[in-house]
Amino acid sequence: MTSTLEQASPRSARYGLAAALPLALTGLIVAAVLAVVAGVVGLIVGLVITAVAVVVRMRTFAAGIDDAIIQQLGAKPADGPEAAGFRNLADGLSATAGVPLPELMILDTPSVNLLVVGTDAEHAAIIATSGLLSQLSRVELEGVVARAFVQLRQGDVFSATMGVRLEAAPATRIFASMLGHSSSLGDPDRDVLLDRSAVMLTRYPPGLVGALGVCLRVGSMVSAGSPSLRRLWLVDPIFVDADALTHRMEALRLL
Numbered sequence: 001m002t003s004t005l006e007q008a009s010p011r012s013a014r015y016g017l018a019a020a021l022p023l024a025l026t027g028l029i030v031a032a033v034l035a036v037v038a039g040v041v042g043l044i045v046g047l048v049i050t051a052v053a054v055v056v057r058m059r060t061f062a063a064g065i066d067d068a069i070i071q072q073l074g075a076k077p078a079d080g081p082e083a084a085g086f087r088n089l090a091d092g093l094s095a096t097a098g099v100p101l102p103e104l105m106i107l108d109t110p111s112v113n114l115l116v117v118g119t120d121a122e123h124a125a126i127i128a129t130s131g132l133l134s135q136l137s138r139v140e141l142e143g144v145v146a147r148a149f150v151q152l153r154q155g156d157v158f159s160a161t162m163g164v165r166l167e168a169a170p171a172t173r174i175f176a177s178m179l180g181h182s183s184s185l186g187d188p189d190r191d192v193l194l195d196r197s198a199v200m201l202t203r204y205p206p207g208l209v210g211a212l213g214v215c216l217r218v219g220s221m222v223s224a225g226s227p228s229l230r231r232l233w234l235v236d237p238i239f240v241d242a243d244a245l246t247h248r249m250e251a252l253r254l255l
Contacts, residue, residue: 024054069117069161073223075105075127082106085138086128089145096201097149102126106133112211113220114144114234116151117161124152129222132234135214143208144234147198151232154194163228188244190231192251205252212252216245 031046038045078086087104094101102124107115110131118124126148136144151157195212199205212235220235230236235245 024050027051027053069229070103070105070125070127073107073115073127075107075125078104078106078128080106082130082133083128085141086133086145089138089142090126090149093142093146093149093201097146097153099149099152100124102152104128106130107222109222110218111220111222111237112136112215112218112235113222113237114148115229115237116148116157116232117229118152118157119161120158121152124157131218135218136211137207139202139204139207140211140214142202143198143204144211146201147194147208147234150194150197150201154197157232160228160232188247191244191248195248195252196255199252199255205255209249209252212245212249216240216242 027046027050031043031050034042034046036042083104083106086106090104091101100121102116102118103126105125105127107127107129109129111129112132112135113129114132115127116124117127126145128144132144133141195208199208202208215235220233220237220240222233222237230238
């Protein structure tokens with residue numbers, strides 16, 4: 001896991017640039033037309049307007065994506081008594097992982113799963129299903145929340161979240177592909193590495209093993225929102241691969 005939280009900013013800038021490229025190309029065409037009509041002055045005016053528009057687009061590209069995802073899923077703030085343990089664990093693990101405390105949300109569904117989204121360290125959210133909070137013991141919940149903080153610390157959460165907006169429009173979807181963004185699930189080994197990093201925070205592998213076992217037994221399928229987010233869930237919310245989950249559990253038992 002070589003990616004770190006510090007890498008998120010350059011990655012975010014690349015995605016902002018990808019979002020601005022269609023606008024930049026349009027602006028260059030307009031600048032060329034102005035050059036023909038008004039000569040050098042028209043060209044300069046066109047280029048200046050294009051540059052300003054690109055900068056504004058890059059800076060505002062990520063604004064509100066995480067909130068839009070939360071609204072799309074229908075998640076609510078985790079401020080009730082049923083989420084007290086969730087809040088307490090997140091508060092402690094935030095300090096342990098060295099990651100700012102994100103928004104804590106609850107998605108009302110009996111399925112056992114958890115999603116991490118965000119566009120940067122200051123704009124992130126951990127969304128737990130109500131089924132996860134009701135079905136897991138405290139040590140199991142600790143393992144799952146620790147994994148969420150590892151995802152935030154690793155940083156690829158941010159690019160995957162911004163990919164939702166890139167994939168929403170055909171004009172920018174091609175640029176997402178050029179940057180290597182993919183809505184497909186990540187390598188199964190990635191899940192194993194995240195799991196192992198999580199138990200390095202908790203020092204208790206059986207907690208996360210137990211949580212994955214509950215996912216397998218109770219079920220973890222939920223409305224996942226954008227396909228770009230599938231790999232940011234604890235367990236694939238669309239297709240539960242029992243063999244993959246068993247492999248993750250066995251890998252943790254070896255620690």
